[in-house]
Amino acid sequence: MHDHAVIVPSPETEEHGPSNVALFLALFLLILAFFILLVAISTVEKAKSDAVMNSLTSTFTKARPRVYDPTDYTAKDGTILAGHQFQELVTNLFSTTLQVAKIEIVRPGQMMRVAIPVNAMFAKGEAQLRPVIVPLFDRIVAALSGRPPGVHFDMEFVVAVRPTRSGELPTKASLAMSRAGGVVKNLAGRGVPPDSISIGMRAGNPDMISINFYVRNEDEQHFNYLIPNAGSGERN
Secondary structure (H helix, E strand, C coil), X not given: XXXXXXXXXXHHHHCHHHHHHHHHHHHHHHHHHHHHHHHHHCCCCHHHHHHHHHHHHHHHCCCXXXXXXXXXXXXXXHHHHHHHHHHXXXXXXXXXXXXXXXXXXXXXXXXXXXEEEHHHHECCCCCCECCCHHHXXXXXXXXXXXXXXXEEEEEEEEEEECCCCCCCCCCCCCHHHHHHHHXXXXXXXXXXXXXXXXXXXXXXXXXXXXXXXXXXXXCCCCCXXXXXXXXXXXXX
């Protein structure tokens, strides 16, 4: 009769597998707790975060022409922006042509005023424009005609007269009124938009002329085309 060897597993062999699993789980939980602690004590630096996001965006965003980008401007914002550009253009026109002109921005992007000595624009005692004004008027017509969609550029030519003894403005034909009418006719002959030009008359120093420039939305009220005759055409 042969003896058979019987192998009986020792207690250490039976507990070897479960002890390894428990150790693995303990290490995993320890690492998880470590990262949770790092997140809890960390602080976000917005500047660095924005820099990283901008870098990623610029890297992975496909470039496209600006013409397809949606605009963020409202109608009012667009008018003000166009108004600033228009005022800058008018300022350059007068500052380079008539150094004697005084330019005042009454409302940025909306209204500006140019004061000019009468003798700098007209021949003394006459309604005829000086030759130096002709190229200036051509540029003014181009500026008034170059309005973008939805925006209206207006010009008001204002002559100053001395009031009567009763404090009222004169109603008879005068040199000042003839000069104002001549300016409108001259600008009309150069192709200015008829609804962009107006003339006015006010009490003041007759040696000075004021030209007001306005920037408005198309739905706002603008000037009418007026040519003064004897006893008509004046504006208060």
